[in-house]
Amino acid sequence: MxxxxxxxxxxxxxxxxxxxxxxxxxxxxxxxxxxPQQPLQEASVPRVIERVAARLPSxxxxxxxxIYRSKQNEFAAARSDYVxxxxxxxxLIGEEPLDAEALRKALVDSRDKRLRIGxxxxxxxxxxxxxxxxxxxxxxxxxxxLR
Numbered sequence: 289m290x291x292x293x294x295x296x297x298x299x300x301x302x303x304x305x306x307x308x309x310x311x312x313x314x315x316x317x318x319x320x321x322x323x324p325q326q327p328l329q330e331a332s333v334p335r336v337i338e339r340v341a342a343r344l345p346s347x348x349x350x351x352x353x354x355i356y357r358s359k360q361n362e363f364a365a366a367r368s369d370y371v372x373x374x375x376x377x378x379x380l381i382g383e384e385p386l387d388a389e390a391l392r393k394a395l396v397d398s399r400d401k402r403l404r405i406g407x408x409x410x411x412x413x414x415x416x417x418x419x420x421x422x423x424x425x426x427x428x429x430x431x432x433x434l435r
């Protein structure tokens with residue numbers, strides 16, 4: 289071992305650089321792993337609305353955005369409920385002994401909260417579609433239309 293560290297100074301420098309890079313890499317990976325994940329990005333629903341609105345004539349896109357904005361408080365409440373519902377299963381997983389039935393109920397509850405967000409998206413589109421032009425509705429389905 290002594291022979292490795294003696295003699296060539298560039299080897300010592302290379303070893304030090306290698307150790308530092310490994311420490312930085314491990315630190316970075318640990319920060320990614322330990323960072324709290326956001327289960328539902330706030331911007332996910334607006335991104336869907338944005339993508340759909342981009343395919344519509346401007347008047348129809350305005351209708352979609354207006355209806356979405358009128359439901360923003362409902363979306364925020366549903367998202368908050370969902371995020372809070374995710375905390376319970378996470379806590380239950382860490383408990384000893386594992387209460388499988390309580391975990392199942394907590395997971396079902398969090399799924400139901402997530403589904404509420406999907407239901408709000410559906411309500412938004414149904415309300416918007418009933419007010420959109422025929423051209424706007426046709427642009428939504430584009431080439432997907434049945435032949």
